[in-house]
Amino acid sequence: MKRRALPLLVLAALALAGVPALSQTRPIRLIVPYAAGGPIDITARALAERVKDSLGTVIIENRAGAGGNIGADAVAKAAPDGLTIGIAATATHAVxxxxxxxxPYRADADFAPITQMLRVPNVLVINAETAQRLNIHTLQDLIAYARANPGRLNYGSGGNGSAGHLAGELFKSQAGIFAVHIPYNGGNPAQLALLSGQVDFNFDNLATASANIRAGKLKALAVTTLKRAPALPQVPAVAETLPGFxxxxxxGLVAPAGTPKEVLARLNQAFVAALQAPETQTRFAALMAEPVPTTPEEFGAFMKAELAKYEKVVKASGAKVD
Structure with missing residues (x-):
């Protein structure tokens, strides 16, 4: 039997079995709900390249706007045939x-999980000169100073409702402290304010903060992942002081709700293999990103838990976008 006849026989067998097969000729569209060039876009393109042998061509489509809602909505409203998938992120599916x-969509009902892709630690950093002046060298020192001096410390973020803002509010709540939140118009202005001493500490993305940590301009007190980050193994996790933080x-990757389980399983298998490839892990390590391949069920449970967690955090922060 000729080799080129095999794919046709496979497709025919799937059709007879009632299993919708991903097209061998039509490309898969992977919608990234953010602009090109950022970490999410870069990692999506890297994975699209790695799965082309198993899934065929995967075309990246950037649909930025409304904090990711426009792109996520495009995924939610696409046909559930496995030919349109998209990125689900902390913002689009939890915050x-x-x-x-x-x-425009229901985060808990309009999507079918495929696999989590990556996680990037945030890090609690303090201006190095401020740390020296106030004798704050550990997370415990920061909490003790804040408790003894309510309202004397402040922290910056990229804006109300941003990751840095919500991390700060959760930290204040669990630590039992009060620090003034100063929102800026984006992460870069917030970091410049920290470097210049206009604010005392920030919760920043590790990839963004790492250069200034190495240069000694910022002091890393703790990472926000549940466990220590491989990129900063000497820096404790906040959870070591505040359990569960x-x-x-x-x-991660999602498809429209209603996508058949067999199709989701095939997508999961291809993307998990790509995430586990040593070349992929080395490439993502440069972005301070840790691959987190999961089953669809595990990713679904994770997103459900994150949605519930951020309901409390966002409401406590008072942040709102009309």
Whole structure:
């Protein structure tokens, strides 16, 4: 039998079995709900390249806007045939449903999970000169100073409802402290304010903060993952002081609700293999991103837990987008 006849026989067998097969000729569209060039876009493109042998061509489509809601909505409303998949992220599937007054999709019902992709630690950093002046060298020192001096410390973020803001509010709540939140128009202005001493500490993305940590301009007190980050093994996790504290930046792959389980299983198998490839892990390590391949069920349970967690955090912060 000729080799080229095999794919046709496989497709025919799947059709007879009632299993919808991913097209061998039509490309898969992977919607990234953020602009090109960022970490989520870069990692999506890297994985799309690695799965082309098993899934065929995967085309990246950037649909940015409304904090990721526009792209996520495009995935939710696509045909559930496995030919349109997308990125689910902390913002689109855990924060935005509580931050925005009106949502175009239901984060808990309009998507079928495929696999978690990556998580990137955030890190609690303090201005190095401030740390020296106030004798704050550990997370315990920061908490003790804040408790003894209510309102004397402040922290910056990239804006109300941003990851840095919500991490700060969760930290204040669990530590039993009060620090003034100063929102900036984006992560870069917030980091510049920290470096210049206008604010005392920030919760920043590790990839963004790492250069200034190495240069000694910022002091890393703790990472926000549940366990220590491989990129900063000497820096403790906040959870070592405040048990259960975890505020990761994460993203993964989802399909529209109703996508057949057999199709989801095939997508999961291909993308999990790509995430586990040593070359992929080395490439993502440069972005301070840790691959987290999961089953669809595990990713679904994780997103459900994150949605419930951020309901409390967003409501406590008072942040709202109309």
């Amino acid at each position: 935005n449903p509580w931050l925005y007054s009106r949502m 975890a505020v990761d930046t994460w993203w």
